[in-house]
Amino acid sequence: MRFPNKKLKFKPCRLVLLLALAAVFVFFLKLRARADVKPAYAFVNCQVVMAPGQIIEKGKIIVRDGLIEAVGPVEKIPVPPDAEIIEASGLTAYPGLISAHTNLFLEVKEQPQPQRPEDYYRSFLQPSEPQEFPDLLVLKELKPKLKTVQAYHKAGITTVVVAPNRGIFQGQSVVLNLNGENLNPMVIKQPWALHLNFTTERGHYPSSLMGTVAFIRQKFYDTQYYAQHWKKYLFSPAGLKRPEYDPFLEALVPFVMDKKPVVFQCNNQEDIKRALKIIKEFNLNGILTGANEAWRVIEAIKQSGIPLMVSLDFKAPATSLYAQQGEVARKKAENELYPANAAVLQKENVNFALTSFGLTDSSFLKNLQLAIKRGLSPETALRALTVEPAKILGLDKQLGTIEKGKMANLIFTRGPLFEDKTKVIKVMVDGLLFNYEEKSQ
């Protein structure tokens, strides 16, 4: 307080210096936290599961510039001189897993939940804002966190679809590689698909399930009409009134007219039938997701040939018989019937992808193990988390197997994948290496 002027004089300088130091520090921290980047890597002496059923006992994988340069038996593949050699004996390399439906990094924006009974009553009677977002690009809402990325790595997942999660017309999803926390380099496909859910509005039309079905159908018919009208307006002689711009329908045009993928979230067996009916009515490029009651409507799914993404969430839907028969019956079904969903699909020769939708990284692994215990073969499980989702995403040339030219998305485990004690030791995404080896090992 005695020399105020002096203090003021020196403070800005120090502050700048401090800030600069902090910035450098943070920069280095970030670099450390992200991943190792080398011109090329050679993983040697590991078992390589190139694709489900295609195994090289002692193999070598060369990775350069984010892509797989070569893969094969260890003696046949030369190591490039500039490659860093990583001794991986005792480890097994798998293609990175793909979860084609998640709500990762998404900040949940739910409407405030009523606290007092009178609020509850009111919230149902008073109109709130409609929750429809056909033009929402979920990419714009994402804030990736390295912690989450690392947790998913430890579950073996290297690629995810992040789908929006509010409303009936939920918005458009994105395919991401979990290669760090900087969003743009993560993007593989943007946007991927339009996502729909058979839910209802609160205090708005449609407030019932049958209203939702009618609402979806009307919007699709309106889109056809809207697109036809605009086309005619732009390409035919004068004398036609200009149609009014409608952002809702405008967002739907690529999906209804140009047949971009439309993903229907199916929360129970009847949702699957509802979705199939709508897909057929509008000849959509449809995909089913959720579908943990797929085992109950096998015939309908088989006949349709519509791609199927099955969540490993085993919660019995409220509409199901099992949820209506009391706690004991519900828990029994959730332990025995629902985990056998994938096994039934496998037995019936239905192709499907598995997703972690509705689950966390740890419950995903736990439920996957239970599904395997209920009859799903580990090989089908691997296919359902690699080759199948890659095909559904239209990325089977880039993803899904360990092959020359594909993305270097690899996971290295000690022990067979999906087993209880198996740990993911190394993960490579887009050629970036993440090490998870415990220090004691």
Place this chain on the structure above:
Amino acid sequence: MNARKTNSRKIIFITMIIIFLGAAVPLLQAGGNLLIKNAHILTITKGELKGDVLIQNGLIKQIGENLTAPSGTRVIEANGRYLIPGIIDTHTHIALSGTNEGTDAITPEVNMADVINPDDTSIFTALTGGVTMVHTMHGSANPIGGRNVVLKLKWGKPSEELIVKEAYPTLKFALGENVKQSNRPLLPGRPQRYPATRMGANAIIRRELLRAREYMAQWERYQKLSRAKNPPANLLPPRKDLRLEVLADLLRGKLLARCHAYVATEMIEFLNLAKEFNFKIGAFEHAWEAYKITDELLAAGVGISVFIDSWAYKMEAAEGIAYNAAYCTRRGLLVSINSDSGERIRRLFNEAGKAVKYGLTPDEALKLITINAARQLGVDKYVGSIEVGKQADLALFSEHPMSAYTRCDMTIIEGEVYFDRDEIIKEREAAAVKKGGN
């Protein structure tokens, strides 16, 4: 050339036969086979008799004494118990995920067939009371609700197998207190929905029907122009409006109106609307004051689907009388008794039985929940009575079904047993023993 032609004809003929056989096979396997011995059969339409009923492929093959069945057919010994046609509930909301689309006053675009839930345990509850078929409906929140659906209660079967495609397609209308929301508290900031009065309900229905007429005219104009020799270059079809499509179907006679109404005046108004727009009414629902306007209802040929004796539970039911069903039946109206509930549905036979107290014979009372209901739903060719050739939807009762002491022992749909009281009791006892053993 000729040989080739006959050859190709032969191929077409053979493929047609294969297709025909392929289509016929599931038809033949559709229902079950049963022989019910020594029953007291209440046929409803052809009197009563003691004897046997033979069921093959889900249909009633033979009714008579000392019938024999092909080997392998399951035989049910009735021991003189009462066999009746499966009970039909003409107004209920079970087996659905949702009842009302209550946000808008006019919602004919919604279809209850889209939201069938075959897992709803009310289906089983209904089976325990001998019910085999329901007309499951949109609620009464809107002047024009949604399309309804008729289901057979095939518990455990996938939803599409429950739907009765032969039944009349129907559209729910509603009038009175529920529609004008007079029993809903007004909250600050929440606008009251139009209509709030009975004249409003009538006016809004009329307005929508006029819109539907205009919609039909628009499409006709478009089709005429598009079929012309030189259609205009800028010709666009009208916007497809699912709401008006359904109302247009009503005006074309493809749908029947089923109208929830309590008081006489609103029913008369609705009859006038039907006359003005030339649409058909399937029945009035609840119709508490139908006894006041039987002449008008008879002239219009409109029946009623009612409760038996739960009157005066709200203002507009104040002038309801328990003699309504019996009196209207005697006056010649087509009357059915409904449950409108997932619980009352299991004792619908008791409800019909009460009509005996109010003046009907037991035979007449039983018709209220069997053949009358089938006629109201347009399925009397297939169900509603025990006749050779009809579908074997049956219920076996311990006593006369109109007795207060009766109980349903078995419920059969298309020759398949969906409820067997003895079996259920055995199952439960076994489960209890198992639980005790642990």
